[in-house]
Each structure stands twice: as structure tokens, then as C-alpha cells.
Amino acid sequence: MLEVKELTVCYDTAMLLNEVSMEVHRGELVSLIGPNGAGKTTLMRTISGLVLWEKQMKRGTRAGNITITGEVYFQGRRIDQLPPHQIARMGLVLCPERRRPFSELTVEENLGAGAYLVRHRRRYQDTLELVYRTFPVLKKRSRQISATLSGGEQQMLAIGRALMTRPLLLCIDEPSTGLSPLIKQELFARIKEINESGITMLLVEQDVNLTLAMSTRSYILSHSKIVARGDRNELLADETIRRSYLGL
Amino acid sequence: MLANILVTTLVNAAAYAMLAVGFSLIFGVGRIINLAHTAYYMLAGFSIYTLVATAGCPAAPAVLLTIALITVIAVLCYKLLIDPMREHETTVLIITIALALVFQELMLKYFGGQFRSVPSLARGFFVILGVQVTRQHALTCMVLVLILGAVWLLLQKTRLGLAIRATAQDKEVANLMGMDVSRIAAITAAISAALAATAGALVAPLNILEPHMWLHPLTIILAIVVLGGLGSIKGSILGAVIIALSESLVIFLLPQGSFLKGAFSLLIMIIVLLIRPEGLFGVALEGER
Numbered sequence: 001m002l003e004v005k006e007l008t009v010c011y012d013t014a015m016l017l018n019e020v021s022m023e024v025h026r027g028e029l030v031s032l033i034g035p036n037g038a039g040k041t042t043l044m045r046t047i048s049g050l051v052l053w054e055k056q057m058k059r060g061t062r063a064g065n066i067t068i069t070g071e072v073y074f075q076g077r078r079i080d081q082l083p084p085h086q087i088a089r090m091g092l093v094l095c096p097e098r099r100r101p102f103s104e105l106t107v108e109e110n111l112g113a114g115a116y117l118v119r120h121r122r123r124y125q126d127t128l129e130l131v132y133r134t135f136p137v138l139k140k141r142s143r144q145i146s147a148t149l150s151g152g153e154q155q156m157l158a159i160g161r162a163l164m165t166r167p168l169l170l171c172i173d174e175p176s177t178g179l180s181p182l183i184k185q186e187l188f189a190r191i192k193e194i195n196e197s198g199i200t201m202l203l204v205e206q207d208v209n210l211t212l213a214m215s216t217r218s219y220i221l222s223h224s225k226i227v228a229r230g231d232r233n234e235l236l237a238d239e240t241i242r243r244s245y246l247g248l
Numbered sequence: 249m250l251a252n253i254l255v256t257t258l259v260n261a262a263a264y265a266m267l268a269v270g271f272s273l274i275f276g277v278g279r280i281i282n283l284a285h286t287a288y289y290m291l292a293g294f295s296i297y298t299l300v301a302t303a304g305c306p307a308a309p310a311v312l313l314t315i316a317l318i319t320v321i322a323v324l325c326y327k328l329l330i331d332p333m334r335e336h337e338t339t340v341l342i343i344t345i346a347l348a349l350v351f352q353e354l355m356l357k358y359f360g361g362q363f364r365s366v367p368s369l370a371r372g373f374f375v376i377l378g379v380q381v382t383r384q385h386a387l388t389c390m391v392l393v394l395i396l397g398a399v400w401l402l403l404q405k406t407r408l409g410l411a412i413r414a415t416a417q418d419k420e421v422a423n424l425m426g427m428d429v430s431r432i433a434a435i436t437a438a439i440s441a442a443l444a445a446t447a448g449a450l451v452a453p454l455n456i457l458e459p460h461m462w463l464h465p466l467t468i469i470l471a472i473v474v475l476g477g478l479g480s481i482k483g484s485i486l487g488a489v490i491i492a493l494s495e496s497l498v499i500f501l502l503p504q505g506s507f508l509k510g511a512f513s514l515l516i517m518i519i520v521l522l523i524r525p526e527g528l529f530g531v532a533l534e535g536e537r
Contacts, residue, residue, distance in 0.1 A: 049423075083428075088426035093425075096424060112410055116410070116414075117426040
């Protein structure tokens with residue numbers, strides 16, 4: 001469904017991704033694990049088109065000196081030259097790091113903004129109901145300004161908003177940051193449920209244990225490179241990987 | 249006198265609000281400080297003058313034609329000059345002020361510097377609470393308030409409005425939700441210019457027309473949006489009412505001192521900024537990506 005081929009991304013002179021190749025198949029829940037600064041977020045932002053957009057917006061400045069080489073395919077179509085809104089239109093949607101709700105909008109308006117592409121009233125209602133069923137707390141808070149939600153609720157809102165776009169592949173960047181263990185587990189259970197409902201997922205996470213347990217396969221990214229790949233057992237079987245990257 | 253103050257305030261507040269809301273909209277969505285904003289207002293005045301006083305066109309089509317013409321000019325300027333430079337804030341300031349000066353000089357060349365006036369679009373007057381209100385004042389005020397209401401509805405109740413508000417909050421996430429951010433910014437630029445043109449077309453018969461007439465309202469709307477909070481629509485409207493009220497109070501209460509009205513407006517702005525730097529409804533701008 002998603003195929004990344006030898007993707008290299010440089011910001012000015014810093015190489016943030018170094019010939020990264022990976023794929024995600026229909027129905028899978030693939031996770032991307034790795035230390036801070038390994039390039040996980042950059043990979044997500046490149047796939048979703050944000051890095052290219054940033055490059056175009058900031059052209060002519062040092063911050064816009066970004067080079068992207070390699071190829072990204074989604075559903076067999078090459079997407080690495082497409083703007084982010086067209087990639088979203090194809091069904092590849094990123095739920096960004098740090099949640100980033102539209103903070104002055106209410107919960108329901110946030111979800112409505114997510115449903116920008118859903119023009120049918122009926123379809124919109126169905127999707128909204130589905131999101132409210134997955135995250136009942138959002139329904140309770142629907143008229144509240146989203147900046148007033150707790151961290152966990154904001155994360156649910158961010159995922160809910162991404163679900164409103166009716167994605168085929170949902171990428172979630174570090175959903176568990178700053179959440180208490182209990183809420184984290186609850187959230188991961190919901191993520192697993194969403195995946196089981198038929199939405200393919202690519203998940204970036206720091207919490208190795210929980211993530212490995214629920215993923216179909218995982219990639220480990222370190223120093224801009226994919227250093228290991230495989231399912232939980234394969235990764236845990238390798239002593240070096242376990243010690244250096246998983247901290248187990 | 250109280251009624252006089254009220255009527256003047258209302259007309260001015262509506263016109264200022266109209267200008268300030270447009271200015272705020274494009275700032276919110278594009279982070280563009282468009283110093284040419286009131287130049288569109290000035291152009292609209294000259295367009296109405298040409299159509300009504302010179303060509304003898306009836307009022308309603310003249311107003312519509314003016315709005316359409318100014319909006320097209322503004323969108324062209326936005327697409328060709330402002331949009332390509334959006335990330336360079338200082339450059340945008342220089343481009344927009346240059347644009348305003350170009351429009352000013354063009355009008356000076358074709359119309360000369362003398363003061364002109366536009367005949368009323370609606371003649372006659374009626375009396376409310378013992379005050380003579382000309383039909384032109386009433387028309388201007390009513391139409392402006394109606395349009396402001398329509399803009400409010402557009403922003404709050406429609407899909408486009410939601411997209412505009414979402415884009416103003418976080419462009420990247422708006423992108424991720426499938427919104428074509430640059431298209432939305434261009435539409436916002438069009439709405440913004442149309443509002444300035446409407447204000448110009450309707451206010452022209454109440455004011456003296458001359459090529460420098462964009463400068464004073466520009467200062468005032470800068471004061472208004474800073475007072476209300478940059479990017480906040482609510483703030484722009486409230487700011488417009490406050491500044492318009494202060495202006496008419498100065499004019500009516502200090503008969504020799506009407507030249508002080510601008511100073512008072514800016515003084516209010518400074519006081520608000522000292523107490524509340526983000527303005528009445530503004531949010532401190534967070535680090536954006």
C-alpha cells in the first residue's frame with residue numbers, strides 16, 4: 001500500500017534521512033521505533049508531503065534549502081512530488097506530533113475541519129458517530145474549545161480528526177507523549193481497535209514494549225537509517241538490537 | 249447631540265469594522281500584513297466617482313461593478329506579487345506599501361490632486377429621534393452591518409468558513425486534512441479586498457475623495473486590529489466601535505479639536521497595548537512552523 005524507496009532528506013547540510021526504504025501492506029499496523037532525533041518525524045512529514053511543502057514555502061531562504069531524493073508510492077501511484085492536500089485526498093493522512101488541535105475551535109469544529117473532504121451530509125454524520133463511538137469523551141466535550149481539553153483528550157481529538165478524513169492509511173506520530181501510563185494503555189487499545197476495523201496504520205512511538213506487542217511489523221530507525229526490521233519475535237531475538245535500540 | 253454622536257459613530261464604526269475585518273482575515277490566514285488594504289478602499293472610491301459622476305451609471309450596478317473590479321485587481325496583485333513572497337514578512341510589507349503608493353500615484357496622474365465628491369447614491373433624509381439622518385448614511389450603515397453579518401455567518405456556518413478558520417490556526421494541519429491552503433488564502437484575499445471595496449464604494453459619497461485618502465484609514469485600522477487583537481474578527485469589530493466612538497466624542501465634545509481625533513485613537517491603542525499587549529481578543533502568537 002505504501003512503499004518508500006531509498007528516501008534521503010537533507011535540511012541544508014544536515015542529513016535527516018539516509019536512504020530509508022520501507023513498506024506498509026494493506027491491513028497492517030506497522031510501527032517505527034527509534035531514539036529522539038533519529039528521523040522518525042521527518043520520515044512521516046516527508047511521506048505526507050509536508051517537507052516538500054515546507055521546501056516550497058521557504059524557497060529562497062536558508063531554511064528552505066531542503067533536498068529530497070528517492071521515491072514514495074501510495075496505492076501504486078508516486079506521491080513524492082504531490083502537495084500534502086492531494087496526498088490526504090488519496091487517503092494517506094498524518095496525525096501530527098504534539099497533537100496540534102485547532103486550539104481556538106470547538107471539538108466538533110475540529111472534527112468538522114477533519115471532514116473537509118467529506119461533502120455528503122449523511123457520510124459526515126456516519127463518520128462523526130463512528131469517531132464518537134471510538135472516543136465517547138469527545139462527544140461529551142463536543143461544544144468545548146479544544147485548547148481546554150486534557151492532553152489525553154487532545155490526542156483522542158487529533159486521532160478523531162484524522163479519522164474524519166476517512167483515511168485508508170493513518171499515520172500517527174508519537175501519540176503517547178506526555179500521557180499517564182493508564183491513559184496511554186487506553187489510547188493504544190483504541191488504536192488497535194481502529195486498525196482492526198480495517199484502517200491500515202503506521203505508528204511512530206517511543207514506548208517500545210507496548211508498541212512491539214501490538215504491531216504487525218516494526219522498523220527501527222537510528223541516526224537517519226533503518227537499522228532493523230521485523231516482527232516482535234525477530235527483533236527481540238537479536239541481542240544487539242535488543243540492547244542498543246530497544247533498551248530491553 | 250447624543251443622537252448625533254451615535255449616528256456618526258455607527259456609520260464610522262461600520263466602515264472601520266469592514267476594513268479591519270478584511271485586514272484581519274488575510275492576516276489570520278496568510279500572516280500577511282497588507283498595507284495596501286485601504287488603497288483598495290481608495291480605488292473603490294474613484295471607481296464609484298468615475299461610474300456615477302462621470303459615466304452616469306445608476307448606483308446599484310456601479311457599486312457591484314466597483315466591488316468586482318477591485319476584487320479582481322486585488323487578487324491579481326495577491327497572486328503575482330504577494331503570494332510568491334509570503335514567507336518573507338518584511339518584503340511583504342515593502343511590496344504592499346509600494347503597491348499602495350503606485351495606486352496613489354496612478355490616481356494622482358489620472359484624476360489630479362484636487363478634492364472631489366461623489367453624489368449621494370440615495371438622496372434625501374429622514375428624522376429619527378429628532379436627528380436628521382440622510383438616506384446615504386442610513387444606507388451605508390445598514391448595508392455594511394448586513395455584510396458584516398454575512399461574513400460572520402460565512403465564517404461560522406460554512407465549510408469554507410471552517411477551512412478559513414482552521415487554516416488561520418495551523419496551516420500544516422489544515423494541509424494534512426486535505427485543505428488546499430494556498431487556494432484558501434487566495435479566496436480569503438478576495439473576500440478581504442471585496443470588503444475593502446464595499447466600504448470604499450458605500451462611504452465615498454460621505455467623504456471627500458482624493459488620492460491620499462488611504463493613509464488615514466490605514467493608521468486607524470492598524471490601531472483597531474492591534475487594539476482588538478491581530479487576527480481576531482471579534483476584536484476587529486469591537487476595536488472599530490471603540491475607535492469610532494472615541495473619534496466622534498472628540499469631534500463633538502472638542503469643537504476646536506477635531507484634528508485630535510486620530511491622536512486620541514492611537515492613544516487608546518497605546519494604553520491597551522501597555523495593559524494587554526496581545527490586544528483585547530488576541531492570542532500571543534506561538535512559535536509556528
